[in-house]
Amino acid sequence: MADAAVRTATPDDVPEIARIHRDTWRTAYRDLLPEEVLADLDPAAGWAEAVAAGQVLVATEGRWLVGYCSVGAAPADEVALANGSLPADAATTALVSVLVEPRWGRRGHGGRLLAEASGRLRDAGATRAIAWVPEADKSSTAFYRKAEWEPDxxxxxxxxxxxxxxxxxVSGGLTPPSPG
Incomplete structure (x- = not known):
C-alpha cells in the first residue's frame, strides 16, 4: 500500500470531500433512500463550513483523498436518551461520522480516521463519542463494532x-482498542 495518512482537511479538500460524500451515498444507500434524494444530494456548502471550523479530518493514500471524518461536540438532541433527558456526560460527548470511499475500503483508512479523531477529541476533553448509522448499513455497523463501539x-x-x-x-469510548 502507498503511504497512508490522516490530516486536518483544508479548503482545497472540500470538492473532493463533497464528491466522496455524494458518490458513496449514491452507491451505498441506493436501496435505502429514494433516487430523487440521492440525485439532489449536493453537500459542498456544508463541508466548506465544517472544514473552515477545523471539524474534518481526511484520510489519504499516496496523492489520493480516500475518506473523511467529521468531528465535533454532540448537540443535545443527538445525545439525548430515548426519554429526552440528557445523560450525565452530555457536555463531554462528541458526534463523529466516518466515511471511506468503497474502492478504498478495507485498507485501514476508517480505523486511522477514527483513531485520530478519538485522540483529538480526548485531548479536547471529550469522554465518549456517538455516531448515527442507518440500521440497514451492516458494513458501517460492523466497522464501529470492530472499534468497540456498540449500539446504545x-x-x-x-x-x-x-x-x-x-x-x-452507536457509542464508544475514545481510548484506542487493545492490540490483538
Whole structure:
C-alpha cells in the first residue's frame, strides 16, 4: 500500500470531500433512500463550513483523498436518551461520522480516521463519542463494532424524501482498542 495518512482537511479538500460524500451515498444507500434524494444530494456548502471550523479530518493514500471524518461536540438532541433527558456526560460527548470511499475500503483508512479523531477529541476533553448509522448499513455497523463501539439502544426515524430511514446510534469510548 502507498503511504497512508490522516490530516486536518483544508479548503482545497472540500470538492473532493463533497464528491466522496455524494458518490458513496449514491452507491451505498441506493436501496435505502429514494433516487430523487440521492440525485439532489449536493453537500459542498456544508463541508466548506465544517472544514473552515477545523471539524474534518481526511484520510489519504499516496496523492489520493480516500475518506473523511467529521468531528465535533454532540448537540443535545443527538445525545439525548430515548426519554429526552440528557445523560450525565452530555457536555463531554462528541458526534463523529466516518466515511471511506468503497474502492478504498478495507485498507485501514476508517480505523486511522477514527483513531485520530478519538485522540483529538480526548485531548479536547471529550469522554465518549456517538455516531448515527442507518440500521440497514451492516458494513458501517460492523466497522464501529470492530472499534468497540456498540449500539446504545437509541433509534430515530428520519423522513428521507417520503421514505422512512431508521438509524441506530452507536457509542464508544475514545481510548484506542487493545492490540490483538
Amino acid at each position: 439502544g437509541t433509534v430515530r426515524t428520519l423522513d428521507a424524501g417520503g421514505r422512512p430511514l431508521r438509524e441506530i446510534r
